[in-house]
Amino acid sequence: MRRRWFFLAAFSLFLLGLWVLGARLGDLIPSESGRKAAAEFLGAALHPAMDFENPEMQDREHSFIEKLGRALWLTLRYALAAMSLALLMGMVGGVLGSRAWWSRSTVFLESLRVGVRLLATALRSVHEVMWALLFLSAIGTSPLAAVCALALPYGGTLAKVFSELLDEGESSAAEVIRVTGGSGFAAFLAGGFTRALPDLATYALYRLECAIRSSAVLGFVGIPTLGYEIKTAYEDGHYREIWTYLYVLLIGVVFFEWWGARVRSLLTRGVAARELGEEGSSLKALWRARGRSWFLRVSLLLLLLTVSGAWLVEDQWGAGVSWEQRMKNLDRFTGEIVPHPVREAGGDWGEFSGWLAAKMADGGAEALWRTFHLGTVAILLAGVVALVGVRFAARSLVSSHPRGVREGGVFWQKSWALALRAGAMLGRAMPEYILAFLLLRIFGPTVWALILALAIHNGGILLRLGAEVIDNTPSRASSVILAQGGTRTSAFLLTLLPFSFNRLVLFLFYRWESCIREATVLGMLGVASLGFLISDAKVAFYYDEMLLWVALGAFLVFLGDISSDLVRAKLRENGSVKRPS
Amino acid sequence: MLEFQSVGLSYGGVKALSGVNLLIQPGEQVCLIGPSGAGKSSLLGLMNGRLLASEGEVLLNGEKLAELSGKRLRERRAGIAWVPQDLGLVANLRVNQNVACGLAARKGLLGLLRSLLVMGRGEKKEIANLLRRVGIEEKIFSRVDHLSGGQQQRVAIARALYQEPQIILADEPVSAVDPERAKSLVHLLTSLAGEEGQTLVMSLHDVSLARRYFDRVIGMREGRIIMDGKPDEVGLEDLYRLDE
Numbered sequence: 001m002r003r004r005w006f007f008l009a010a011f012s013l014f015l016l017g018l019w020v021l022g023a024r025l026g027d028l029i030p031s032e033s034g035r036k037a038a039a040e041f042l043g044a045a046l047h048p049a050m051d052f053e054n055p056e057m058q059d060r061e062h063s064f065i066e067k068l069g070r071a072l073w074l075t076l077r078y079a080l081a082a083m084s085l086a087l088l089m090g091m092v093g094g095v096l097g098s099r100a101w102w103s104r105s106t107v108f109l110e111s112l113r114v115g116v117r118l119l120a121t122a123l124r125s126v127h128e129v130m131w132a133l134l135f136l137s138a139i140g141t142s143p144l145a146a147v148c149a150l151a152l153p154y155g156g157t158l159a160k161v162f163s164e165l166l167d168e169g170e171s172s173a174a175e176v177i178r179v180t181g182g183s184g185f186a187a188f189l190a191g192g193f194t195r196a197l198p199d200l201a202t203y204a205l206y207r208l209e210c211a212i213r214s215s216a217v218l219g220f221v222g223i224p225t226l227g228y229e230i231k232t233a234y235e236d237g238h239y240r241e242i243w244t245y246l247y248v249l250l251i252g253v254v255f256f257e258w259w260g261a262r263v264r265s266l267l268t269r270g271v272a273a274r275e276l277g278e279e280g281s282s283l284k285a286l287w288r289a290r291g292r293s294w295f296l297r298v299s300l301l302l303l304l305l306t307v308s309g310a311w312l313v314e315d316q317w318g319a320g321v322s323w324e325q326r327m328k329n330l331d332r333f334t335g336e337i338v339p340h341p342v343r344e345a346g347g348d349w350g351e352f353s354g355w356l357a358a359k360m361a362d363g364g365a366e367a368l369w370r371t372f373h374l375g376t377v378a379i380l381l382a383g384v385v386a387l388v389g390v391r392f393a394a395r396s397l398v399s400s401h402p403r404g405v406r407e408g409g410v411f412w413q414k415s416w417a418l419a420l421r422a423g424a425m426l427g428r429a430m431p432e433y434i435l436a437f438l439l440l441r442i443f444g445p446t447v448w449a450l451i452l453a454l455a456i457h458n459g460g461i462l463l464r465l466g467a468e469v470i471d472n473t474p475s476r477a478s479s480v481i482l483a484q485g486g487t488r489t490s491a492f493l494l495t496l497l498p499f500s501f502n503r504l505v506l507f508l509f510y511r512w513e514s515c516i517r518e519a520t521v522l523g524m525l526g527v528a529s530l531g532f533l534i535s536d537a538k539v540a541f542y543y544d545e546m547l548l549w550v551a552l553g554a555f556l557v558f559l560g561d562i563s564s565d566l567v568r569a570k571l572r573e574n575g576s577v578k579r580p581s
Numbered sequence: 582m583l584e585f586q587s588v589g590l591s592y593g594g595v596k597a598l599s600g601v602n603l604l605i606q607p608g609e610q611v612c613l614i615g616p617s618g619a620g621k622s623s624l625l626g627l628m629n630g631r632l633l634a635s636e637g638e639v640l641l642n643g644e645k646l647a648e649l650s651g652k653r654l655r656e657r658r659a660g661i662a663w664v665p666q667d668l669g670l671v672a673n674l675r676v677n678q679n680v681a682c683g684l685a686a687r688k689g690l691l692g693l694l695r696s697l698l699v700m701g702r703g704e705k706k707e708i709a710n711l712l713r714r715v716g717i718e719e720k721i722f723s724r725v726d727h728l729s730g731g732q733q734q735r736v737a738i739a740r741a742l743y744q745e746p747q748i749i750l751a752d753e754p755v756s757a758v759d760p761e762r763a764k765s766l767v768h769l770l771t772s773l774a775g776e777e778g779q780t781l782v783m784s785l786h787d788v789s790l791a792r793r794y795f796d797r798v799i800g801m802r803e804g805r806i807i808m809d810g811k812p813d814e815v816g817l818e819d820l821y822r823l824d825e
Contacts, residue, residue, distance in 0.1 A: 173682065176669035179631050180744060181659035181686030186693050190682050194697065195671050270673065270724040281719050283709050290675070290722035 003501060010380055017377035021370060027446040038442040044239035048247055053238040072248055075225040078143065079211040080310040082150030087204055089151065090158025093120050097163035100192045117163060121561055123156025125554040128214045129521045132221050133538055134550065138333040139326050143314055146223040150211055161203055171195045198267040205260035212256060213431040216249055220433060227434060234441065253429040259299065266293050336543040359548060363533065368552055371529040374447065375516035378454030383508045385455065386462035391492045393420040393463055394470035403491060405482040420463065427460025432518050436525055450522045458511045465507045473500045506571045513564035520553035582607055582642055583628055583748070589636035590623050597623040598804045605780060607747065610771055612791040613784040615801035621784035625750050628782065629661045630654060659686035662741035664751040668733055672726040676736050679725055680708045683743035708743065715739045715769060731762045738770055749774055751783040763787060767794050
């Protein structure tokens, strides 16, 4: 890749984006009231609530801690139940969508495979918040709506990524089985699926962590998870309660990240078998000495129990609304999603194009354009932050022996690295939607709040991935520079950065696609973009318009997804880069 | 019995093999030797029907391999083991599970699934006995990626033997190990195949190993067989010229 052109294009896009979005630097300075609110809000961080802030609430039957526990349990429950469904969808879709599964290639089978992949991409193109809005509008508020809203896009994502993982370098073990007479199924099972299993589990665990964040965010559209409590506490001005909810969410997400990382490491590296001493080498003794991990076993058991609990504890998946009523709601919804000129013309779809053109001219095209730039500006900002931060966060550069060369003087280096890594972890753990909600209260109604929310979250992810890339880059040239008296920064800029540039750009594109997806809903917080139009249409019960904007958002994500895939495939070809996990 | 009748093979216009005539009798131990690109892997690929000849016929026990497909091809292949250059092991499975894959053709999908998930005591014993023969019995429940390169090669040999094949094809299985280890692995494979009366066809780079352990050496260059005979019948100088 020609780096100069890449930087020039990125910088131009960034400036164009700021212009399109109307983001002025002056808006970054909060107003007097904003500063006061921010100081009050941030000050409350040091005193999270342990009880209701409203004294009248303190005498109620259920304590604040019980309320908190219930919100957390619901957040986890919906995430776990949804992930169990998504996993099922992901496995079926992933296997059917992979080339490795189909031992023969005919036009029909190839069409089927491509169809499954397209369906998976389409499902994930609609953000879970949008799915939630659709389900809530169609069948009303119910736990099932929350679970389905999470399960569909996550199932699509898992299916797409699983099929890519299954296809990534089919093992020669599968070929051995096929060539020695095993069936295509046997070859896929033993040689392909088992090889990819640690990667599949790794990705599913990462997605579980994301599902917990998404489940919390669904609270903002009325599902009683942590997001709902954060929103209502903000509306009541109970800042200390908000911080309690935020801390609990952060602890939950960070715990799942730690747990997932531990499980990933055990699955990938395995556990070495115990050396047998005087016990002899009978088959029984060897079996007892085999490598096994109690951590993995207990984790699997707990996961099974909590997933079963998530499904079994709920006795009102339909929220007490009768099946008849639900069908009536659904019937009304499916009727109203048909564009009103088509309805009024007795189902004549000839009216559709005129209506669509009018809607696009009446703000739709502009919202689409703004949404694209919102995601792009945010990811570019996140990329710059991560690029600068990586130098100070990469372990191989901040140690007393950077790249194996003794340097010393590490106190500040390590302190910076620790602070950056902690900041990145918090940024990653906090859902963009909740961050944007809080930043809007500080900066006022400016698009900067959305840009910063996306940039903080994605910057945290890019910083971690970038630091890992730099740490794993085997560049002897950097050691030479350090051994000849160069600084850590010069070793980074002159050797490590150019060497790993393609990988870093690959991660940028990987997150760009997610940023675009997230940008489609952030407008629901009140800043003009597609999300704003969706929210507006929902309030007015214009379901036909709502569906149009949702479909446009999905279309934008779909385009982003495909172009990001193409660029990443090109970068992988050039630099043999592997998928980030 | 494997028979090649005027076999030629082309990949996208490039001739990998031409005019190959060959007869390998049951129980023979044959070494294919020649420089890289000589056509050894292609020849092995034709023997188990991985590749289809562009010209001529490959016959397995009198049956034309090119005419076999589906179940019949799988049945024939079940009698031919294959040890590829990269060994073809599943790194994150245990040794016993990898060896069990050798019987994938006979077990069927459910049998294989059972072996991978809950292997029975009888099968474990059988595999342990086999691993004792290749010298790594104590590693039976270790993950393959925790083993050394030499131990992994023994797992691949055990998997091939577990298949109880009539023919074993091995494509440069010792190319990545030091000369001492290569010697012991070739010795192991030739002696085990010899004990069972199995046909062994192995491609190698090392002339001294070919001379020491095989009944018959086939020298190849540029897709053609240029010498074929007992190691002491084939001129030493010719062999070394091939190795250059």
